[in-house]
Amino acid sequence: MTKRILSGMQPTGNLHLGNYLGALKNWVKMQDEAECYYCVVDLHAMTIPQDPEKLRLSVRETAAAYIASGIDVNKSTLFPQSAVSAHTELNWILATMTPLGWLNRMTQFKEKSAKNRDHELLGLYAYPVLMAADILVYQATHVPVGEDQKQHLELARDLAGAFNRAYNREYFTLPEPMIIGEATRVMSLRDGTKKMSKSDESDYSRINLTDDADTIALKFRKAKTDAEPLPETLAELEKRPEADNLVTIYAALSDKTRQDILSAHAGAQFSGFKKDLTELAVAKLAPIADTLRRLMGDVAEIDRMLAKGAEKANAVTQKHLREVKDIVGLWRA
Ligand code: AMP
Numbered sequence: 001m002t003k004r005i006l007s008g009m010q011p012t013g014n015l016h017l018g019n020y021l022g023a024l025k026n027w028v029k030m031q032d033e034a035e036c037y038y039c040v041v042d043l044h045a046m047t048i049p050q051d052p053e054k055l056r057l058s059v060r061e062t063a064a065a066y067i068a069s070g071i072d073v074n075k076s077t078l079f080p081q082s083a084v085s086a087h088t089e090l091n092w093i094l095a096t097m098t099p100l101g102w103l104n105r106m107t108q109f110k111e112k113s114a115k116n117r118d119h120e121l122l123g124l125y126a127y128p129v130l131m132a133a134d135i136l137v138y139q140a141t142h143v144p145v146g147e148d149q150k151q152h153l154e155l156a157r158d159l160a161g162a163f164n165r166a167y168n169r170e171y172f173t174l175p176e177p178m179i180i181g182e183a184t185r186v187m188s189l190r191d192g193t194k195k196m197s198k199s200d201e202s203d204y205s206r207i208n209l210t211d212d213a214d215t216i217a218l219k220f221r222k223a224k225t226d227a228e229p230l231p232e233t234l235a236e237l238e239k240r241p242e243a244d245n246l247v248t249i250y251a252a253l254s255d256k257t258r259q260d261i262l263s264a265h266a267g268a269q270f271s272g273f274k275k276d277l278t279e280l281a282v283a284k285l286a287p288i289a290d291t292l293r294r295l296m297g298d299v300a301e302i303d304r305m306l307a308k309g310a311e312k313a314n315a316v317t318q319k320h321l322r323e324v325k326d327i328v329g330l331w332r333a
């Protein structure tokens with residue numbers, strides 16, 4: 001069976017080093033091994049209030065960040081989720097088969113809705129069902145994501161299984177999560193127990209893909225650490241979350257293991273290690289930021305690429321949607 005990949009990110013604010021190391025870097029690698037579909041999930045972004053013009057611009061920016069990170073539109077299909085209506089149609093069909101108990105278990109919903117108790121929305125609750133539709137409507141075999149999406153992917157597999165059982169046929173492919181690399185969960189630079197996130201109010205908690213060299217240097221210099229030098233073994237990194245995080249980032253950026261990094265830097269003080277890390281990060285990220293800026297200078301070209309991607313995505317998904325409609329007894333357009 002050919003490998004088919006689908007993944008996506010929300011167009012909310014700047015993408016950061018966690019997005020890059022946890023997801024994007026793996027997306028780029030998959031392009032030569034599989035048929036790849038990468039979307040910007042603007043429908044998911046609507047689960048929090050959005051300014052219409054900013055939302056459209058953020059989709060372009062996120063698409064530009066995919067391309068700047070190495071997604072090649074001649075190899076991969078790149079498109080805005082909302083331009084491919086089969087996602088929302090399959091979403092409804094899957095919603096009719098989703099027990100509320102499954103959604104009640106989703107930790108991301110619990111975390112997000114806890115922040116906004118007086119404004120709990122059906123869309124946020126149903127978010128994982130739309131994500132399952134995103135994946136299943138392509139019959140994706142693999143989904144490269146960061147660690148935080150694991151539970152959502154299990155739900156997608158469960159829904160594929162529920163559909164297949166209900167209609168008594170092996171129609172949907174059960175998608176495999178691809179949570180790979182050294183940095184599946186990059187942590188905040190200010191607090192090694194919290195995930196690096198777009199929504200953290202402190203910009204010092206994350207390295208954005210658009211940060212310039214001075215900003216990257218400053219953020220690493222200010223990054224929280226402890227007083228001990230770097231240890232020799234991974235076991236000694238346990239209970240030192242901030243140290244572990246910087247070693248993890250170093251390893252992922254240089255395509256080495258954490259143990260390789262410890263072997264090379266054991267006994268080093270953080271002041272020196274952070275300088276090396278800054279140099280490495282600037283070398284990897286500065287070209288991405290430059291390309292991103294250049295691409296954003298011609299949004300018409302980005303729109304053309306997205307339209308071309310959407311056309312391909314529509315062709316594939318309409319075929320699958322017709323099959324699903326036939327199976328469940330709905331009417332084709
Ligand atoms: P999001 O920013 O929530 O739309 O996430 C987009 C992708 O980046 C998903 O695959 C996430 O799992 C991944 N991701 C987000 N934050 C991190 C992080 N701190 N470490 C690793 N992966 C992350």
Ligand code: TRP
Binds near residue numbers: 010041145
């Ligand atoms: N929920 C994912 C996130 O926040 C984004 C997403 C939406 C996604 N649909 C997807 C990821 C389909 C992978 C596959 O990161």
